Amino acid sequence: MGKARTNGRGLGAAAAGTPQSPEAEIYHKIHVAIAEHRLLPGARLVEDQLGEVFGVSRMRIRSVLHSLARDKVVTLQRNRGAVVAHPTVKEAKEVFAARRLIEVAMAPDIVRAADDAAVRRLKDHIKKEKKGEHSHDRAFELKASHEFHTLLAEIVGNRVVVGFLRELMARSSLITAIYERPDVSSCSHLAHSNLIKFIERRDAEGLAAAMLQHLHQIESDLVLFDRGEQPTDLKSVFAGS
Numbered sequence: 757m758g759k760a761r762t763n764g765r766g767l768g769a770a771a772a773g774t775p776q777s778p779e780a781e782i783y784h785k786i787h788v789a790i791a792e793h794r795l796l797p798g799a800r801l802v803e804d805q806l807g808e809v810f811g812v813s814r815m816r817i818r819s820v821l822h823s824l825a826r827d828k829v830v831t832l833q834r835n836r837g838a839v840v841a842h843p844t845v846k847e848a849k850e851v852f853a854a855r856r857l858i859e860v861a862m863a864p865d866i867v868r869a870a871d872d873a874a875v876r877r878l879k880d881h882i883k884k885e886k887k888g889e890h891s892h893d894r895a896f897e898l899k900a901s902h903e904f905h906t907l908l909a910e911i912v913g914n915r916v917v918v919g920f921l922r923e924l925m926a927r928s929s930l931i932t933a934i935y936e937r938p939d940v941s942s943c944s945h946l947a948h949s950n951l952i953k954f955i956e957r958r959d960a961e962g963l964a965a966a967m968l969q970h971l972h973q974i975e976s977d978l979v980l981f982d983r984g985e986q987p988t989d990l991k992s993v994f995a996g997s
């Protein structure tokens with residue numbers, strides 16, 4: 757569950773070892789390259805070069821780039837083609853402010869809506885997060901940790917809010933990938949297990965306070981500064997991947 761990202765086709769749903777279409781595999785490799793900071797914001801993703809690197813047609817590369825653009829990982833620019841999205845510090849702060857507005861306000865609804873099955877679903881998801889944290893696959897780990905937040909909205913069942921949150925999570929995931937400190941991962945299964953405790957106790961106020969603190973912690977663990985642009989050699993970025 758919770759796999760339906762904004763691309764709707766699960767291209768980003770790349771768990772290690774799952775057989776995938778070439779497009780899904782390339783999507784995942786580009787996502788990993790961004791999460792591992794081999795591809796930096798503003799880096800140009802040239803169709804011909806990527807086609808050569810991955811041994812597929814330009815059509816396939818174009819379809820991957822469109823999926824990445826839908827997930828706001830890539831920006832399509834009229835004269836320059838696709839570039840890795842470059843969320844500014846201002847945008848990053850706006851995304852976190854929006855998350856606080858929605859996710860903290862949702863606390864009473866979560867507590868009201870979470871039955872035993874929902875709590876089980878959340879606890880099952882924690883297992884996936886642990887797997888992600890041990891996988892050394894930062895893109896998979898980021899996806900699993902962000903999915904926990906979307907899952908909370910899914911429990912409430914307001915589809916408008918779920919839609920908002922999916923977009924915010926896609927953007928938040930990219931912001932985290934770009935601006936995180938290498939040694940810190942505050943959106944972790946530990947923090948999420950703590951949130952589940954408040955849900956089990958039916959403590960809406962406690963959940964709201966813990967969520968606010970969690971989101972503040974994630975944001976304060978990022979190193980937000982505006983970066984310049986650097987030329988990127990796509991062949992060396994994907995060498996051996």
Ligand SMILES: [Zn+2]
Nearest residue numbers: 901943944947
């Ligand atoms: Zn989190």
